[in-house]
Amino acid sequence: MRIVKLKGKKASLTNKGELSLLFVGVGSAFTKRQYQTNLLIIKGDTNLLVDCGTRCPHALYELGLSVTDIDNLVITHSHADHVGGLEEVALMNRYVAGKKTSIIITKEYQDMLWKNSLVGGCSFNERKDNKFLKFEDFWDVIRPEKLKDYPRETFEARIGSLDIKLFRTKHIPDNSTDWKDSVTSYGIIIDDKVMFTSDTRFDEELVLSFEKMFNLRSIFHDCQFFTGGVHASFEELNQLPADIKKKIYLVHYGDNWEKFEKTIENYGFMGLGKQSQYYIFN
Numbered sequence: 001m002r003i004v005k006l007k008g009k010k011a012s013l014t015n016k017g018e019l020s021l022l023f024v025g026v027g028s029a030f031t032k033r034q035y036q037t038n039l040l041i042i043k044g045d046t047n048l049l050v051d052c053g054t055r056c057p058h059a060l061y062e063l064g065l066s067v068t069d070i071d072n073l074v075i076t077h078s079h080a081d082h083v084g085g086l087e088e089v090a091l092m093n094r095y096v097a098g099k100k101t102s103i104i105i106t107k108e109y110q111d112m113l114w115k116n117s118l119v120g121g122c123s124f125n126e127r128k129d130n131k132f133l134k135f136e137d138f139w140d141v142i143r144p145e146k147l148k149d150y151p152r153e154t155f156e157a158r159i160g161s162l163d164i165k166l167f168r169t170k171h172i173p174d175n176s177t178d179w180k181d182s183v184t185s186y187g188i189i190i191d192d193k194v195m196f197t198s199d200t201r202f203d204e205e206l207v208l209s210f211e212k213m214f215n216l217r218s219i220f221h222d223c224q225f226f227t228g229g230v231h232a233s234f235e236e237l238n239q240l241p242a243d244i245k246k247k248i249y250l251v252h253y254g255d256n257w258e259k260f261e262k263t264i265e266n267y268g269f270m271g272l273g274k275q276s277q278y279y280i281f282n
């Protein structure tokens with residue numbers, strides 16, 4: 001893996017075909033300094049935005065992009081730092097660009113996302129034959145297939161040469177015992193080589209089982225600088241085996257990261273994931 005810094009340049013949504021990850025932000029839900037942890041994946045002519053939080057449209061703008069430039073989306077769960085910018089994507093595409101964005105989404109999560117988060121701002125803008133707009137009026141749905149013989153519920157979808165596996169995570173509520181006991185939330189594996197957990201509490205079995213299955217090249221893991229609540233702390237993650245910590249970049253962190261950066265390196269992690277740079281995997 002190599003890292004290429006953007007250095008104030010605009011982001012490109014195409015490349016020569018290598019798998020490339022660009023975090024449009026690396027902050028947690030309410031941070032003010034580094035946007036929110038939403039991830040842009042680029043491979044050849046394919047682009048995929050993983051989550052679109054409240055601050056994502058502005059983060060994209062800073063990279064020289066509009067929400068209407070994005071061709072494909074996948075959403076990991078319904079907190080506003082992951083879905084708060086979706087109404088803008090939907091309305092800008094329907095009423096300005098005149099197109100739909102593709103979205104990788106399970107039926108279960110589509111119903112949850114539409115009814116609990118998007119209906120209010122999207123559905124009631126038009127009425128035909130006494131019916132308001134529905135999810136499919138805004139999005140081209142790519143339905144991922146459920147995979148057999150996985151350590152936990154996992155789905156797969158392909159876009160061009162890009163392979164995305166969606167696995168369930170243990171994020172909310174704060175006292176759920178495992179992924180099965182949690183409200184639906186997902187992390188992803190990209191091309192069987194990179195894991196992005198999105199939001200999860202500390203879940204050793206998640207990391208160990210997929211590491212065993214894929215011998216991952218890098219893991220971008222949710223992190224907070226204190227223990228408790230609905231995220232994994234760097235102290236909890238420090239319990240992972242040393243050879244796995246060497247693969248882990250921590251993301252979704254607070255504005256006070258400078259205080260912890262040295263300790264995180266001393267613990268044996270790769271370090272903090274950064275925005276405005278490409279992580280490139282050949």
Ligand SMILES: [Zn+2]
Nearest residue numbers: 029079081199
């Ligand atoms: Zn979050």
Ligand SMILES: [Zn+2]
Nearest residue numbers: 077079171199
């Ligand atoms: Zn969350």
